Amino acid sequence: MSDATVSLRPLVMRDVPRLVEICNQMQVARYLAHMPHPFKRSHAKRFVTFGMENPGLVFGIAFDRLLVGALQMRDQLEYFLDPKYWGRGIATCAVRQALDRLFSTTLQQQVKSGYFIQNKASGRVLEKLGFVKSIQQTTTTRHLSMALHQSMILQRVRWLTKPALKKEK
Numbered sequence: 001m002s003d004a005t006v007s008l009r010p011l012v013m014r015d016v017p018r019l020v021e022i023c024n025q026m027q028v029a030r031y032l033a034h035m036p037h038p039f040k041r042s043h044a045k046r047f048v049t050f051g052m053e054n055p056g057l058v059f060g061i062a063f064d065r066l067l068v069g070a071l072q073m074r075d076q077l078e079y080f081l082d083p084k085y086w087g088r089g090i091a092t093c094a095v096r097q098a099l100d101r102l103f104s105t106t107l108q109q110q111v112k113s114g115y116f117i118q119n120k121a122s123g124r125v126l127e128k129l130g131f132v133k134s135i136q137q138t139t140t141t142r143h144l145s146m147a148l149h150q151s152m153i154l155q156r157v158r159w160l161t162k163p164a165l166k167k168e169k
């Protein structure tokens with residue numbers, strides 16, 4: 001996957017229908033504990049507005065200019081992609097760009113994220129980018145009962161001292 005085809009961009013109000021379309025798919029919604037479901041236009045508008053008011057925290061993920069997903073780094077790093085585009089390295093590429101931007105433009109010392117252990121793809125994305133395991137907790141979500149959640153953390157120093165994390169593998 002080349003960085004040339006995956007890019008981050010700010011979300012704008014005309015992205016609302018596309019965000020609704022992506023986030024209402026159960027394959028996406030089931031692993032996003034904080035995302036309302038059904039995901040209505042009003043939810044998408046709130047998400048876009050938050051991004052507009054907090055530059056650098058929310059990005060649309062574009063693949064060949066089409067909006068295919070989004071990520072946010074509000075409290076924790078979270079990301080999602082239209083299932084049609086899964087398995088091509090797009091999430092890894094997008095999150096890598098977001099981390100690079102974050103650590104080169106701020107002094108933030110760490111980024112937290114996590115995944116439900118059934119969500120192998122998400123765990124792998126974080127692992128490829130240098131996140132390491134912290135605590136595991138059992139939790140219940142709207143879509144998963146008694147799900148095991150693995151928290152992950154990436155330290156700034158690790159990102160800056162391991163150039164290989166910034167490169168495609």
Ligand SMILES: CC(C)(COP(=O)(O)OP(=O)(O)OC[C@H]1O[C@@H](n2cnc3c(N)ncnc32)[C@H](O)[C@@H]1OP(=O)(O)O)[C@@H](O)C(=O)NCCC(=O)NCCS
Pocket residue numbers: 027028029031032077078079080081082085086087088089090091092093114115119120121122124125
């Ligand atoms: C998680 C998600 C963003 C991954 O997107 P993606 O673009 O397919 O991810 P990538 O292609 O960059 O990387 C996926 C990795 O997981 C691996 N993978 C995928 N399914 C897997 C499985 N069932 N078991 C083990 N590994 C798996 C892939 O092989 C790849 O690893 P590799 O590069 O070493 O081969 C996407 O599945 C998604 O949007 N899911 C729903 C929302 C979500 O779960 N968000 C994360 C919560 S924060």
